Amino acid sequence: MAVDRRQFLKVAGISTLLGIGGKTAFEILSPGRLEASSQKIPLTTGKRWAMVIDTHKMDEGLIEKCIEACHREHNVPNLDSQKEEVKWLWKEDYHHTFPNQQHRFTMHDIIHKIVPVMCNHCSNPPCCRVCPTQSTWQRDDGIIMMDPHRCIGCRFCMAACPFGARSFNWGDPRRVMTDDSLKESNPDFPQNPEYPTRCKGVVEKCNFCAERLAKGLEPKCVEVANDKKEAAMIFGDLADPESEVRTILNERYSIRRKPELGTEPNLYFLI
Amino acid sequence: MYDGGKIIVGLLICLGFFLSPFFYNAGKAAKVPNPQLTEIAKEAQTCVMSKDYMTTSHFTLLDKWRNTVVRDGERYFKGENGKIYYKSLQMTCLKCHANKSKFCDQCHNYMDVNPYCWDCHIEPKESE
Amino acid sequence: MLERALEGNKGYWGWLIFLLLIMGGGAACYLYQFNEGLRITGMSRDVSWGFYISQFTYLVGIAAGGVMVVLPYYIHDHKAFGKITILGEFLAIAAVIMCLLFIFVDLGNPVRIMNVIMYPTPNSILFWDMIVLNIYLVLNLVIGWNVLSAERKGVHYPSWIKPLIYLSIPWAFSIHTVTAFLYAGLPGRHFWLTAIMAPRFLASAFAAGPALLILLCLIVRKVSNFDPGKEQIKTLGGIVAYAFILNIFFLLLEVFTAFYSGIPGHTHTFIYLFAGLDGFNKLTPWMWFSALFAVIALILLIVPATRRKEDTLAVACVAVILSTWIDKGLGLVIGGFIPNPFERVVEYWP
Structure with missing residues (x-):
């Protein structure tokens, strides 16, 4: 089943119109798969999720909107501290994101370009290799998942990730609801009553919105970005040669972060 | 018996220590749990499994749910009545049982169990 | 007993x-x-392991270092060490217990520690580290206890202990090798990504462990009527000397590869540690102290007269311990996280 962006948007749109939850969206997407999931066939089979980011279209303002939407969607607190901060999606300049793909005379505009960064959902993930409890692992569809129920907080995955994609809950994230100095910057935490928060002592990171994909919705950042600028972020199935991600990777030049390490990131940047 | 006095005193102290919870709680009767159903729950008539199963083993089911949802990506559950449910503590269970303090906490407090579900999963807002 | x-x-x-x-x-x-x-603890998402894990790493070395008295006694029949093998074994026990505790206190969710056993994961080096450390602890407890109680009764230890002793020797090497693999197999941490991580760890362990043992012997002689013996201390001094020279040699090899190849990622941490990077240099004075202690130790250990004299040997041992402790218990683990994956410097101090 090919799910490209347009289909996705249509489905998402219809389900929003109907005002009902994920069930409907999913049934429209693929009749029978909901039934299959209840018969122990996961929703992940036969897919290879990837994301393409058009750096020309993603300006800093838009990235910030995506970050805010992502962090609200997943109840990520604003801890206001470089040491303790938790982030799933954030911004970084080209210079620091692609340290080996530049030189002294690279165009000024590119070197200082702000790009969105998050977990790369690598095909060959070192984080999953090192986890002693399989709290983080690779799903069939390529998503690197975290099971916060099982994480013991050893932080080996944070040492293993070459992209700094992982954050640790150094304290209880819910303290932002009571701590006087943090209350102000987190007025409505937890913002999404349909998603949990985390507890202290576990690692967390971007999950490619696995919970939204299960309902036939695109990741939140993709939805927000495309709402403002068409095809600024493209999400889809690499296993499908007809998918929009495959088409655009075939047509435009793209790069990935630190390809020399062999982790095979699934985040592609159009430069 | 050498040092008989010391041994007996020691044994008595140990015995007293082990029995201390009984002395501590003596004469106090804990309130018998009385879980209440919300209107939505009453209307639905049935939970995802039979009432007996849910009363004795809801935690087994929840544990299975969390593992299959998070780890295996199986998000839907076919209930005993043939209905398909979205497997989610926060979104499915607590939509019906929106009265945590009058439902969940009743037995949990009586049995003195502290499930850490609520460390992360958000409790429903109850209107008092 | x-x-x-x-x-x-x-x-x-x-x-x-x-x-x-x-x-x-x-x-x-x-x-x-x-x-x-x-x-x-002052750790951050950039420097996500700090003092706890670096102390753990250092103490694995101390534990493995104990084998340097066990090995000559049992394999080369170096009779003189008979008196102090027990010290080596109990030093290893204490060090391994501290290692395990340091890992335990470093966990974000210590109550879930049994997950490591409930969901065994052979592809995780941490899983193997848990196994080798615990078995090493049990081995040393059994051996140390039996040998000590046999000696008290003035009899020979039971013969079934012998195979365990032979097993404990390669096991000591394994605990530090596996600990080195924790670091040496991670892509993107250039400072750790080196094939001689394990030999480097072993060399510093075999210097620091016996150095501590020498100091222990000198203290034991002072406060009790047990004399570990002059000959023994002299031989240990030789072991420390060889191991410490190897340790410095390995470190210099790393410096050569990093700077002669000139690959930026490999040089960054060295520059940060010894000169400071982007204006950050919290660890620089420490690293130079480590280097200074290393030079003092090298001189005192290489010159035969100072190595054989117990006073100067003691000074050399203190210098060895301080130097390796700063190098391994501070610079190695923390330095590996700096600069971070975005080549920015975020410093850490407990």
Whole structure:
């Protein structure tokens, strides 16, 4: 089943119109798969999720909107501290994101370009290799998942990730609801009553919105970005040669972060 | 018996220590749990499994749910009545049982169990 | 045998009470951390392992270093070491227990530690580290206990202990090799990504462990009527000398590869540690102290006259311990995280 962006948007749109939850969206997407999931066939089979980011279209303002939407969607607190901060999606300049793909005379505009960064959902993930409890692992569809129920907080995955994609809950994230100095910057935490928060002592990171994909919705950042600028972020199935991600990777030049390490990131940047 | 006095005193102290919870709680009767159903729950008539199963083993089911949802990506559950449910503590269970303090906490407090579900999963807002 | 530990003079009890007070203080701090979370440690999402893990790494070395008295005695039949193998074994026990505790206090969710056994994961080096450390602890407990009680009774230890002793020798190498693999297999951490991580760890372990043992022997001779022997200390001094020279040699190899190849990622941490990077240099004075102690130790250990004299040997041992402790227990683990994956410098101090 090919799910490209347009289909996705249509489905998402219809389900929003109907005002009902994920069930409907999913049934429209693929009749029978909901039934299959209840018969122990996961929703992940036969897919290879990837994301393409058009750096020309993603300006800093838009990235910030995506970050805010992502962090609200997943109840990520604003801890206001470089040491303790938790982030799933954030911004970084080209210079620091692609340290080996530049030189002294690279165009000024590119070197200082702000790009969105998050977990790369690598095909060959070192984080999953090192986890002693399989709290983080690779799903069939390529998503690197975290099971916060099982994480013991050893932080080996944070040492293993070459992209700094992982954050640790150094304290209880819910303290932002009571701590006087943090209350102000987190007025409505937890913002999404349909998603949990985390507890202290576990690692967390971007999950490619696995919970939204299960309902036939695109990741939140993709939805927000495309709402403002068409095809600024493209999400889809690499296993499908007809998918929009495959088409655009075939047509435009793209790069990935630190390809020399062999982790095979699934985040592609159009430069 | 050498040092008989010391041994007996020691044994008595140990015995007293082990029995201390009984002395501590003596004469106090804990309130018998009385879980209440919300209107939505009453209307639905049935939970995802039979009432007996849910009363004795809801935690087994929840544990299975969390593992299959998070780890295996199986998000839907076919209930005993043939209905398909979205497997989610926060979104499915607590939509019906929106009265945590009058439902969940009743037995949990009586049995003195502290499930850490609520460390992360958000409790429903109850209107008092 | 334990009842012997309950007899002693005032000084002995005073020392025990002093140690108990320190342990109590540690437990109280841990309770505070258990409630507040690891945020009180100063670690961050950039430097996500700090003092706990670096102390663990250093102490694995001390534990493995004990084998340097066991090996010559049992394999080369170096009779003189018979008297001090017990010291080596119990030093290893103490060090491994501390290792395990350092890992435990570093966990964000210590109550879930059994998940490591409930969901065994052979592809995780940490899983193997848990196995080798625990088995090494059991091995040393069984061996140390039996050998010591046999010696007290004036009889030979039971013969079934012998295979365990032989097993414990390669096992000591394994604990430090596996610990090195924790670091040496991670892509993107250039400072750690080196094939000689394990030999480097072993060399520093075989220098620091016996150095501590020498100091221990000198103290034991002073406070008790047990004399570990002059000959033994002299031989240990030789072992420390060889191991420490190897350790420095390996370190210089790393420096050569990094700077002669000129690959930026490989040089960054060295520059940060010894000169400071982007204006950050919190660890620089420490690293130069480490280098200074290393030079002092090298001179005192290489010159035969100073190595054979117990006073100067003691100074050399202190210098070895300080130098390797700063290098491994501070620079190696923390330095590996700097600069971060975005080539920015975020410093750490406990």
